[in-house]
Amino acid sequence: MVTKAFSVSFADITNSVSFRFASKPPTASPRPCVFSLTCSAVFLLGSIWNAKSFGASGTQVGEVVFNTSLTGYQEILTDPSYAGQFLLMTNPHIGNTGVNFDDEESRQCFLAGLVIRSLSISTSNWRCVKALGDYLAERNIMGIYDVDTRAITRRLRQDGSLIGVLSTDNSKTEQELLQMAQSWDIVGVDLISGVSCMTPHEWVDKTEDEWEFRPNKGPAGEPFHVVAYDFGIKHNILRRLASYGCKITVVPSTWPASETLKIKPDGVIFSNGPGDPSAVPYAVETVKNIIGKVPVFGICMGHQLLGRALGGKTFKMKFGHHGGNHPVRNLRTGHVEISAQNHNYAVDPTTLPNEVEVTHINLNDGSCAGLAFPSQRVMSLQYHPEASPGPHDSDYAFREFVQLMMRDRKKANKSLKLVAVQALDA
Ligand SMILES: NC(=O)CC[C@H](N)C(=O)O
Structure with missing residues (x-):
């Protein structure tokens, strides 16, 4: 049993506050x-x-x-x-x-x-x-x-x-x-390069059976190959994608768009990551070069980079959103999700082209929480559908991304068949 003796001294001199506590230390001497x-x-x-x-x-x-x-x-x-x-x-x-x-x-x-x-x-x-x-x-x-x-x-x-x-x-x-x-500042600093992986690698781990919360067979047929840009990617994004039946190649933040497109992935994920999205123009450039070529999904930093790549602006929020209980409204379905969030920057939706749809809003402050550009097969969320930690309400976003890739594959198969029929006719 530990008793906690504490004394509090409160001094408020020109906005400065000082507290002193003395308590038995939980570990070695404090x-x-x-x-x-x-x-x-x-x-x-x-x-x-x-x-x-x-x-x-x-x-x-x-x-x-x-x-x-x-x-x-x-x-x-x-x-x-x-x-x-x-x-x-x-x-x-x-x-x-x-x-x-x-x-x-x-x-x-x-x-x-x-x-x-x-x-x-x-x-x-x-x-x-x-x-x-x-x-x-x-x-x-x-x-x-x-x-x-x-x-x-x-x-x-x-x-x-x-x-x-x-x-x-x-x-x-x-x-x-x-x-x-x-004399220190975080604004305008590229923090992504310090956290990204150095070389491309495959990711195979799914959510383990004992933790899986939905019957999850993944789509039938050849798995979708997803390239995941590692701007500081959380493992659970990769696990959820694997659980939805994707084969995943993780690539560093500086991996050229041309190299990604060369391997003809079914889709590309732009991950979460630290810091100021305006400080990483090279990443925005990569995103720009991939948009429209394959289905893409941006999460948090990935969403902000997509916003910038589509011509929008990002800004620093007063103190951001960090927690596991942020209510978000999906404007397409009207449903409210309780979401996991961790960001200090946001996309200003008024700066985006008209074709870009705001799909989700944060109900605490009305800020933009999701975007889509359907004709370019672009979707993004400002928050964390992978949770870890947090509620699983937004996990459906991974299913929607798989559906985007599925539609693309069906279209490609149809046009392949068409080419085959034309070849037969010829
Ligand atoms: N979780 C994230 O991707 C954070 C995004 C960005 N670095 C921000 O703080 O807004």
């Missing part, structure tokens, strides 16, 4: 940690939160975002779209199920660090192989706990995304930390 937030060079007043450190030590700068998911912290930690960001979980209790072998969404953790209210003092789960703190330390990811995540979330909601610094280095002054935050 190291002091300064977590400072500053909103930009324009807003020069920062806030300093003292917390306890777990995972790796050091000094790290990044953008702070909050995620409202109640479950799935390991899948969130391994989502490459968090590269360059501190992930603050609003769920106050994290670490209680440890980490396991199955919930990895990529080959490593790319995020800048983890910010939580309370780190579980023990782990208990039949799949657990390691405690969260040890897992993060091995991956050189900093974490802090015993910090008022609610106060920081309110600050982020009020001021928008902020740059923060985590430091366990006592020799650094608060002024130095604030200076670090003020």
